[in-house]
Amino acid sequence: MLPIYLASSSPRRSMLLEQLGLPFTVVAPEVAEEVQEGLPPHQLVETLALRKAGAVEPSISKGLVVAADTVVVWQGKVLGKPADAREAAEMLSLLAGNEHEVFTGLAVMEKPSGRRVVTHERTRVRFRPLTTEEIARYVATGEPLDKAGAYAAQGLGAIFIAGIRGCYFNVVGLPLARLAQVLKEFGVDPLEYVQNN
């Protein structure tokens, strides 16, 4: 099987990829996350996922590079990671009592063939109404600060979620079913690997 490289410094993405049971190596991508203004969310996350994969690809000689990028979208407005506690509270007050979308872009690059697949997954998440006090107390935990949209579905942020439509793993940062489909296009099948190893 081709060696797999996860181009990500996110411990969450590593944990998610571990669920597929495949061996992989983590390589942190060095990229600027600035993109052209006004890109639709799916293009934004695909562009950034591709950029992360592209940053790691030159450092390997053979294998598959996997990268992802996640944003939260509320009424067309892209919410990335909050800059500080105040911005985190602002984002959460937008999400409270409403449904939003989470987009994750996924890029897989093969070396040395140069073949690449770029795609994205969208999940809808509905928050229950939140009080100002709940928001302030959640922000004070520090959990929202490095998360797109200022919450972690896999953490304490779970207590705000009234419902999810679509892939849960996509919300946490790596759409596992979609990734497994893409890996199969490159001849890597998690079910087959786990059976034979």
Ligand SMILES: Cc1cn([C@H]2C[C@H](O)[C@@H](COP(=O)(O)OP(=O)(O)OP(=O)(O)O)O2)c(=O)[nH]c1=O
């Ligand atoms: C909505 C949501 C986001 N997030 C996280 C996933 C991503 O790590 C982060 C969005 O930032 P990203 O820029 O997608 O990723 P990252 O900078 O953490 O890691 P890397 O670029 O090295 O791969 O938000 C959660 O952990 N839980 C959630 O519920």
